[in-house]
Amino acid sequence: MLAIEGVSKRFGGLWAVRDCSLTVEQGTITGLIGPNGAGKTTLFHIITGFYRPDRGRITFRGEDVTGQSPFRLFHKGLYRTFQIPRAFPEMTVLENLMLVPGNQCGELLWNPIFCPRRVRKEERLLLRRAQEVLEFVGLAPLAGALAGTLSGGQKKLLELARALMAQPKLVLLDEPGAGVNPTLMNKLAARIRQLAQGFGVTVFLIEHDMDLVMNLCDPVIVMSEGRVLTQGAPAQVRTDPRVIEAYLGGQYAVA
Amino acid sequence: MDVLVGILNYLLFFSITAGVYAVLALGLNVQWGYTGLFNIGVAGFYAVGAYTSALVSGPPPGALDWRVFGGWGLPFPMGFAAAGVVAALVALLIGWITIRLKEDYLAIATIGIAEVLRLIIKNEAWLTNGVWGLKNIPSPWFQPVQSGVTAFLAARPQLPGWLVSLLKGAYSWVYLGLLAAVILALYFLVERALRSPWGRVLRAIREDEVAAAAQGKNVAAFKLQAFVLGSAIMGLAGSLYAHYARYLSVEKFEPLYGTFIVWVMLVAGGAGNNKGAILGAFLIWGLWAGTDFLTGYLPLSDVRASALRVVLIGVLLVGILLVRPRGILGEEKFVSRLFKG
Ligand SMILES: Nc1ncnc2c1ncn2[C@@H]1O[C@H](COP(=O)(O)OP(=O)(O)OP(=O)(O)O)[C@@H](O)[C@H]1O
Numbered sequence A: 001m002l003a004i005e006g007v008s009k010r011f012g013g014l015w016a017v018r019d020c021s022l023t024v025e026q027g028t029i030t031g032l033i034g035p036n037g038a039g040k041t042t043l044f045h046i047i048t049g050f051y052r053p054d055r056g057r058i059t060f061r062g063e064d065v066t067g068q069s070p071f072r073l074f075h076k077g078l079y080r081t082f083q084i085p086r087a088f089p090e091m092t093v094l095e096n097l098m099l100v101p102g103n104q105c106g107e108l109l110w111n112p113i114f115c116p117r118r119v120r121k122e123e124r125l126l127l128r129r130a131q132e133v134l135e136f137v138g139l140a141p142l143a144g145a146l147a148g149t150l151s152g153g154q155k156k157l158l159e160l161a162r163a164l165m166a167q168p169k170l171v172l173l174d175e176p177g178a179g180v181n182p183t184l185m186n187k188l189a190a191r192i193r194q195l196a197q198g199f200g201v202t203v204f205l206i207e208h209d210m211d212l213v214m215n216l217c218d219p220v221i222v223m224s225e226g227r228v229l230t231q232g233a234p235a236q237v238r239t240d241p242r243v244i245e246a247y248l249g250g251q252y253a254v255a
Numbered sequence B: 001m002d003v004l005v006g007i008l009n010y011l012l013f014f015s016i017t018a019g020v021y022a023v024l025a026l027g028l029n030v031q032w033g034y035t036g037l038f039n040i041g042v043a044g045f046y047a048v049g050a051y052t053s054a055l056v057s058g059p060p061p062g063a064l065d066w067r068v069f070g071g072w073g074l075p076f077p078m079g080f081a082a083a084g085v086v087a088a089l090v091a092l093l094i095g096w097i098t099i100r101l102k103e104d105y106l107a108i109a110t111i112g113i114a115e116v117l118r119l120i121i122k123n124e125a126w127l128t129n130g131v132w133g134l135k136n137i138p139s140p141w142f143q144p145v146q147s148g149v150t151a152f153l154a155a156r157p158q159l160p161g162w163l164v165s166l167l168k169g170a171y172s173w174v175y176l177g178l179l180a181a182v183i184l185a186l187y188f189l190v191e192r193a194l195r196s197p198w199g200r201v202l203r204a205i206r207e208d209e210v211a212a213a214a215q216g217k218n219v220a221a222f223k224l225q226a227f228v229l230g231s232a233i234m235g236l237a238g239s240l241y242a243h244y245a246r247y248l249s250v251e252k253f254e255p256l257y258g259t260f261i262v263w264v265m266l267v268a269g270g271a272g273n274n275k276g277a278i279l280g281a282f283l284i285w286g287l288w289a290g291t292d293f294l295t296g297y298l299p300l301s302d303v304r305a306s307a308l309r310v311v312l313i314g315v316l317l318v319g320i321l322l323v324r325p326r327g328i329l330g331e332e333k334f335v336s337r338l339f340k341g
């Protein structure tokens, strides 16, 4: 589904991502882990077109998409969430979601003016879908609140909700569990699994919570200092001495 | 009675000017209020509209004129439409070049183009008559209204003086009616365009461009649309001004009157709210006129008095924003109103 070959990205003198190659197979929930500053988020930025790689190639569903702009990639079925949530603060939670689906007829200036009925019909469908998604992530009571007023954890859930609205083929989730209440974590894991198995979305996710990664992801890819260190089944990665070493001194123990 | 007629005529003149500003504020609201586009060259698009309309609908150059171009004498609606179209084309050109770049570039480009246009108006006399100004721009339906009034008065010589002077100014009422109709039509058009999924994308872009791109929105294309639409509306305002004032000269398109005050109006009335834009125009124009009376009582030179007025209006704006940080009306929580009911 997604193949990355020899991708590198440098910031000044620092190679944030260095000669990185990996693939994400269709239908999997692939995990991406690694210590802070390993280059995981940078890699996501490159895949989704927010950064242009200095070297390397990205292939999505058989097509070379290196350097394509983010909005084009969205329409090809590639969606990403942000590690630091980027909701639209002065918009309601509901409209944050209704905004997402692509190719809305109401987004063409003349349609709301000349065919408001058609737009209205579409809007009702979007409303229903947004309400379903809000139920799904448990944000329904906040539908009418401005997104800027949500708590950190709620904003993370909103990021996930937008991913559900986008109905992508591949979704890149950047730490979906960060800041989410531990009791919600199990629910979150169930939601992500449902997304993959129920909706047929391939998931590629970054996460520091090892419990979540170990019981959700297969395979797991480990990055360190901009490179792919290893990749494999969770049980295998967990006991890999190189992985343990990479994390040593870091704040995350590999249980 | 004569005093009352005088006040009434002043109010009439006041409302027409404020109405033209309301149109400008509506245009700026599309750009800044909804999309966050920093256009500090409103005066430029206003001037483009005014001169276009005057050249399309105005009289051909006279013997004493410097200009050698334009003055096709076409009906007002054509000049009015041309004003919108030409302002839109100018915006399309500027937007096409700058909108993909960082946002500061648009601001610089708009202020630059406004200044360039001001210099063109001043120096390119073959087109604009330069510092002599464009004269005798016709007001729509002026002749029929005026001859109607004259005939009416000729038939009734016994009417009291105050009524005669009121009736002599009847044309202004007609123009106010025309202007009100245009404002109303534009309000509904803009409101319909913005309170929709289209406007929702604009607000998202204003809030966070990067996130909007991540939601699959073609940020540059939407920004360009908003910029062109807003500028076209500013062009229409220029036409409405030209055909009432009947005379155009460069001073009317200085940054103070053409840009600064429009910004104050929008921000005070409530950026992001079309009603707020219209309300702000009338309110701020009222206060601005008020400061004229105020500074008139002070022993100041003209230059100083006008500087003081700017300060006063700035203080007023700060006062309004302290009480109501989002302007008097503020924006509505939901952008689209098409999914309700
Ligand atoms: N825009 C940038 N400019 C300069 N340096 C950057 C930039 N973005 C990231 N870096 C650097 O690149 C390295 C990798 O950062 P990245 O955000 O990809 O790490 P990460 O693996 O996502 O870490 P974390 O787990 O903490 O989120 C870091 O050293 C970071 O400081």
Ligand SMILES: [Mg+2]
Residues within 6 Å of the ligand: A040, A041, A042, A083
């Ligand atoms: Mg990160």
